[in-house]
Amino acid sequence: MDSATTPPTNGRQPWEASYPAGLDWRTPIPERPLHRLVEEACAAFPNTVCLDFYGRRITYRQTSGLIDRAARGLQELGVGKGGKVALLLPNCPYSVIAFHAILKAGGVVVNLNPLASIAELADQIEHSGTEVLITLDLVPFHAKLDALGWPGRLRTVVVARMADALPFPRNWAYRLLKRRDVADIPRDERHVCFRRLLADHGAPRPVAVQPRADPAVLQYTGGTTGVPKGTVLTHAGLYANTIQCRRWFTGAEPGRERVLAVLPFFHVFGMTGVMNFALALGAELILLPRVDVREILETIQRKRPTIFSGVPRLFQAIAAFPHLNRYDLSSLRLCVSGGDSLPPLLLERFQQLTGAYLAEGYGLTEASPVVTCNPFSGLNKPGSAGLPLPGTLVEIVALDDRRTLLSQGRIGEVCVSGPQLMAGYWQDAPATAQAMDGGHLHTGDIGFLDGDGYLHIVDRLKDLIVTGGQHVYPRTVEAVIKQHPQVADAAAVGEPDPVRGQAIRAFVVPQPGSALSEAELRAFLAPRLSRFEQPQRIEFRTALPTSTIGKILKRDLIPERPGGDDREVNRPADR
Known part of the structure; x- marks a missing residue:
């Protein structure tokens, strides 16, 4: 007879009320x-x-x-x-x-x-x-x-x-x-x-x-x-x-x-x-x-x-x-x-x-x-x-x-x-x-x-940028940059900075044929990101390095960036 794994029984979990009809989380x-x-x-x-x-x-x-x-x-x-x-x-x-x-x-x-x-x-x-x-x-x-x-x-x-x-x-x-x-x-x-x-x-x-x-x-x-x-x-x-x-x-x-x-x-x-x-x-x-x-x-x-x-x-x-x-x-x-x-x-x-x-x-x-x-x-x-x-x-x-x-x-x-x-x-x-x-x-x-038991991923812990004592989530910066109609892709990373601890560096891929300038992009970001979320450096690229399944490889953008945990995930922004 096969053995089986049973979920914990310590109280009702917040997501159980949101479960599809006929599906039991505890089976x-x-x-x-x-x-x-x-x-x-x-x-x-x-x-x-x-x-x-x-x-x-x-x-x-x-x-x-x-x-x-x-x-x-x-x-x-x-x-x-x-x-x-x-x-x-x-x-x-x-x-x-x-x-x-x-x-x-x-x-x-x-x-x-x-x-x-x-x-x-x-x-x-x-x-x-x-x-x-x-x-x-x-x-x-x-x-x-x-x-x-x-x-x-x-x-x-x-x-x-x-x-x-x-x-x-x-x-x-x-x-x-x-x-x-x-x-x-x-x-x-x-x-x-x-x-x-x-x-x-x-x-x-x-x-x-x-x-x-x-x-x-x-x-x-x-x-x-x-x-x-x-x-x-x-x-x-x-x-x-x-x-x-x-x-x-x-x-x-x-x-x-x-x-x-x-x-x-x-x-x-x-x-x-x-x-x-x-x-x-x-x-x-x-x-x-x-x-x-x-x-x-x-x-x-x-x-x-x-x-x-x-x-x-x-x-x-x-x-x-x-x-x-x-x-x-x-x-x-x-x-x-x-x-x-x-x-x-x-x-x-x-x-x-x-x-x-x-x-x-x-x-x-x-x-x-x-x-x-x-x-x-x-x-x-x-x-x-x-x-x-x-x-x-x-x-x-x-x-x-x-x-x-x-x-x-x-x-x-x-x-x-x-x-x-x-x-x-x-x-x-x-x-x-x-x-x-x-x-x-x-x-x-x-x-x-959230209140319905749905998981929301904010970012990867190792990608968290601490600049001037403030926590900045790269995905927040990336999402705003990608709102610009002339931006095809973007990635934000932290790099060592002697004053702030870390500085925000943004890598931006413009849309094909775009003449997007750094000044134009900064003007777009100014009212949409807080002061401490503004990138200190913006670098334009024709493409960003990606894995086999399309995940941006941030370690390849700044190879000297400190390593930390190297687990591969299917999504925060993985994969």
Whole structure:
């Protein structure tokens, strides 16, 4: 019998009165191995399409069979309980199959970002103790692997052929027209073809999994110190967060939805909020390996997805796409935005253009990642991060005293507890102790709970600017700068100042073709920001550095800025 996690019973929480009808915040959440998601979906919807990759359609029964064969193949390669297997893959059938095959073999998934630097990849492979790495046969991937060498304990690279993932005749066209894109793979014992994993070795050997104790994924956060920080996400935590998301989508129909998978699965938002959520729903995953707005719009029109998760920059790019009215986007019903704050005007515009319901959420890697979301039935509060998911407790503590709980409406640090929390940081007890306190995760985000129990994120604690003794929230400064009609984007950071302690430096991206001057912008800001919120320096840029999912990387704007906490979050302004 599965064990389950039950929410605390100490009094009624402020958000319970705002919960969607029929959804109980206190319903226990089962603790199960994460790979059970596919088994459960296969039992319920065996003939439903699970994966669609450029027309290659694979049912849940077929997907489950491929996972079993790949799991046994990995075991034949020596992957056992706790063995680390890295994935260096874009969204494609291999990424879904390999992910769950690793878990079923008893291993631990190490998600790697294909766009990461050589140094970052080497650090993460070595730090995690990765022994096997799975990737594609494409030149960009192997150029990085060649530069990497064989760091740490890495002993085997499994190579999947892109052409094998495509349907006929696209696979033949790919082999003929894209030969230059295919890498020349060494023929040696260190390199293994993914086809070999799928050879019929029999059923995978059963592995006893303790869901609450056993890691399923090592997810590396973006850091400021250069030291890799691997978040240990357990089977129980990831399964719980997937079920929490599944319950939250109150209007979703099991076995009938189609989920557009644009967010990369190597990112925690895409892993849980797209891939595993879709599997829990028995939905069809429409896989796109890259972010291309035109391709996204064409795919929506042709494939008719019903659910779509993205980041504000992606929703903005769609809303601003030329001749958007030429595309039929009417199939979209339920959309989620994470990774950064969603401007209320963008939410309104996207909903008007598509007819879809767009809800903003919040989370962070250490919470697997989803913590709160606006409801799909009930009050959707623009500008808020929504209500805590089932079983998730959100509290606000004083910035200067973690033991002091603050009442609704007061601003402090956001603290989270729930079944989806990480076990800790891999081989980093001091960082774990700093972040986790008696089962509570200190997020490093500044926010408050309103009278209805909705969470509002004010800023990131490490981004708070203290200038002349005054606290300045960069998001406040950025929001006002972006109100100027000639501003496309903006970021505000604090930099050392011998007099004030910190000075405000604003980086501004003007609209294309704009001749916006510093004097004109300062005149605009003067009546809209208080005296101590006015930037001391304004620097114009053609673009701002962003992460894979569109989060502004402030550490890259001023590299010498002091580091501090390097946790990656799904939204204050993350992601």
